[in-house]
Amino acid sequence: MSQLFMKGNEAIAESAVRAGCEFFAGYPITPQNEIPEYLSWRLDEVGGVFVQGESEVAAVNMIYGASCAGKRVMTSTSGPGLSLKAEGISYLAASRLPAVIVDVARTGAGLGQIKPGQNDYWFVKSPGHGGFKTIVLAPHTVQEAVDLTYMAFDLADRDLAPVIVLADGVIGAMMEAVTLPPFKDTYPDKTSWILNGAENRESRIISSVTNDLNKLESFHVYQKELYESWGRKDVMVESFMASDAEYIIAAYGTSARIAKTAIRILREKGIKIGLIRPITIVPFPYEAFEDLPYNNVKGILVTELCIPSQMIDDIQLGVLKRIPVHTFGRGGGFIFSPEDIIDELNKVFSLED
Amino acid sequence: MENSLLIAGFGGQGIMTLGQIIGYAATKSHLKATYYPSYGAEQRGGTANCAVVIADQEIGSPVRNKLNHIIAMNEPSFKRFEYNLIDQGSFFINSSLIKITVKKEKANVYNIAASELAMDIANIHSANFVMLGAYIAATKILDKNIVAETIDDYFTHKKEIAKISLIAFDEGFRQISKLGGKGCHDTTFK
Numbered sequence: 001m002s003q004l005f006m007k008g009n010e011a012i013a014e015s016a017v018r019a020g021c022e023f024f025a026g027y028p029i030t031p032q033n034e035i036p037e038y039l040s041w042r043l044d045e046v047g048g049v050f051v052q053g054e055s056e057v058a059a060v061n062m063i064y065g066a067s068c069a070g071k072r073v074m075t076s077t078s079g080p081g082l083s084l085k086a087e088g089i090s091y092l093a094a095s096r097l098p099a100v101i102v103d104v105a106r107t108g109a110g111l112g113q114i115k116p117g118q119n120d121y122w123f124v125k126s127p128g129h130g131g132f133k134t135i136v137l138a139p140h141t142v143q144e145a146v147d148l149t150y151m152a153f154d155l156a157d158r159d160l161a162p163v164i165v166l167a168d169g170v171i172g173a174m175m176e177a178v179t180l181p182p183f184k185d186t187y188p189d190k191t192s193w194i195l196n197g198a199e200n201r202e203s204r205i206i207s208s209v210t211n212d213l214n215k216l217e218s219f220h221v222y223q224k225e226l227y228e229s230w231g232r233k234d235v236m237v238e239s240f241m242a243s244d245a246e247y248i249i250a251a252y253g254t255s256a257r258i259a260k261t262a263i264r265i266l267r268e269k270g271i272k273i274g275l276i277r278p279i280t281i282v283p284f285p286y287e288a289f290e291d292l293p294y295n296n297v298k299g300i301l302v303t304e305l306c307i308p309s310q311m312i313d314d315i316q317l318g319v320l321k322r323i324p325v326h327t328f329g330r331g332g333g334f335i336f337s338p339e340d341i342i343d344e345l346n347k348v349f350s351l352e353d
Numbered sequence: 354m355e356n357s358l359l360i361a362g363f364g365g366q367g368i369m370t371l372g373q374i375i376g377y378a379a380t381k382s383h384l385k386a387t388y389y390p391s392y393g394a395e396q397r398g399g400t401a402n403c404a405v406v407i408a409d410q411e412i413g414s415p416v417r418n419k420l421n422h423i424i425a426m427n428e429p430s431f432k433r434f435e436y437n438l439i440d441q442g443s444f445f446i447n448s449s450l451i452k453i454t455v456k457k458e459k460a461n462v463y464n465i466a467a468s469e470l471a472m473d474i475a476n477i478h479s480a481n482f483v484m485l486g487a488y489i490a491a492t493k494i495l496d497k498n499i500v501a502e503t504i505d506d507y508f509t510h511k512k513e514i515a516k517i518s519l520i521a522f523d524e525g526f527r528q529i530s531k532l533g534g535k536g537c538h539d540t541t542f543k
Contacts, residue, residue, distance in 0.1 A: 005373075005380040005386065005388075170415065174387055174388060174389040175373065175376050175386075175389075176386070177385065177386065258413060337414065337417060337419075
C-alpha cells in the first residue's frame with residue numbers, strides 16, 4: 001500500500017469519504033477548517049453533498065435531517081462550535097440517529113484561543129443535555145485519525161447513535177504519512193427505520209420527544225444497557241513499554257505521543273517507565289488501571305495539554321488511590337516537550353536520582 | 354535515527370513549503386516524518402516556523418525543544434531559537450538577512466547568502482530552496498535526487514516555479530559541495 005504524506009484534517013476528511021460519508025454540513029472554525037475545505041470539493045467529486053451552514057446550529061440539524069434519510073453523515077468543529085452543536089447532538093442521541101462528529105480541540109473555555117488543547121475531554125463524554133453518552137475515539141497519530149474516523153461510521157450505524165472523534169489542533173494541523181483505507185462498498189441496511197417516503201408502508205416518525213412516559217423510560221433502560229455493552233466490547237487502549245514499568249504515564253492524543261518520546265529517552269537511561277494510552281475515552285479503559293501490578297508500580301503521571309487535568313477523574317476511578325497520581329499539563333495553547341515531561345517526572349518521583 | 358529540524362523565518366519566505374517538501378521527500382524515501390506548522394492568529398510579516406521530524410522508527414512528539422538542525426531565514430527567528438540547538442547541531446543561516454554572529458557554542462554554522470544567491474541566479478522568492486539545497490548537501494539526510502523529484506512534483510502545475518526552485522536548490526547544494534560538506538563558525542559564502 002502506498003503511503004501519502006497528509007495533513008491530519010484532510011486525512012480525516014478523506015477517510016470519511018472512503019467510509020461512505022455522503023453528507024457533510026459544517027461551519028468554519030480553527031483548527032479544523034481543512035476538513036470542510038477538503039470536503040467542499042471532494043464530496044462533490046464522489047456524488048455526495050457538502051453544505052456550509054449559516055451556523056453550527058444549522059449544520060448539526062442538517063446532519064440530523066440527512067441521517068433520518070439514511071445517509072452516512074458527518075460534521076466537524078472545535079470547542080466553541082461543539083457547544084453550539086450540543087443541542088443537536090442530544091437530539092441525535094434521543095432520536096437514535098447515527099452521525100459522526102469530529103472535534104479538533106483547541107484551548108480554553110469560551111472562545112479561548114485557536115491554539116491546540118485537550119480541553120474538551122469532560123465535554124465530549126456527554127456532549128449535550130439529558131444524560132446520554134457518546135463513544136469517543138481519540139487518535140494520537142494521523143494514521144489513527146484515519147482509522148478511527150473510518151470505524152466511527154460503523155459504530156454509529158451499529159448503535160444508531162452519534163459517535164465523537166476527538167482530535168486536537170496538533171493532530172489536525174500536522175502532516176504525517178498515512179495508508180488510506182479502501183472505499184467501503186457495503187453498508188448496513190437502514191430501510192426498516194429511515195424516512196424515505198411512506199408509499200406502500202405505514203408512516204414513521206423519528207423524534208426526540210416521547211409522550212408515552214413508559215416508552216421513554218424503556219429507552220433510558222436501553223441507553224444504560226447500550227453504554228454497559230460498550231464497556232464490554234468496545235474498549236481500546238495501548239500499552240507502550242508498560243509491562244515491567246515502575247512508573248506509568250497516562251495520556252491520550254497528542255500528549256501521549258509526546259510522552260512516548262520522553263519514555264524512549266528515559267528507557268535508554270534504564271528507567272522503567274511506560275505509557276497507558278486510552279484510545280477510547282468512552283468507553284474508558286478502567287481495567288488497564290485497575291489491573292496494574294500495584295506491587296511494582298510506584299506512581300502515575302497524567303499528562304494533558306490542558307490545565308486542570310480532566311482525565312484524572314477517570315484514572316482515579318481505576319486506581320482508587322492505591323498509588324500516587326500526579327498531573328502535568330500546559331494551558332494557553334502551549335505544547336509541552338518530552339523534556340518538560342521528564343523534568344516533571346523528576347520533580348514528583350525523583351526518577352534520575 | 355531521529356532528526357529534528359526547525360525552519361523559521363518571515364511569513365512569505367516559503368517556510369511551510371520547505372517543511373512540507375522535506376516531509377514528502379522523507380515519505381518517498383520510506384522514512385517516517387512529521388511536519389507541524391506553528392499556527393495562530395499570526396500577523397502579516399510576523400514569524401512563521403514549522404517543525405519537521407524524520408526518523409526510521411515511530412515518531413513520538415512532532416514538536417521538539419532540542420533541535421538537531423535549524424534553518425533560519427531571518428534575524429528574529431534566529432534569535433528566538435538559537436539556544437534550542439543541541440551541541441554539535443547545525444545552523445543553516447540566511448546570511449543575506451542575518452547579520453548577527455552565532456553565540457551558541459559547539460555548533461556547526463553554515464552561512465549561506467541565500468537571498469542574494471537566489472536573486473542572482475533565479476528569483477528572490479526561491480531563497481528557501483537555496484537553503485534546502487545547502488541543508489541536504491550538508492546533512493545528507495535525504496537523497497538529493499529524491500528531493501529534486503519532490504520539488505518537481507510539488508509544483509507539478511507550476512512548471513516555471515518548479516524550474517526556478519530546482520535551479521536554486523542546485524545552487525545551495527553547490528555552495529556546500531564547494532567546501533567538501535564542512536561548515537565552520539566563520540565560514541561565509543560569496
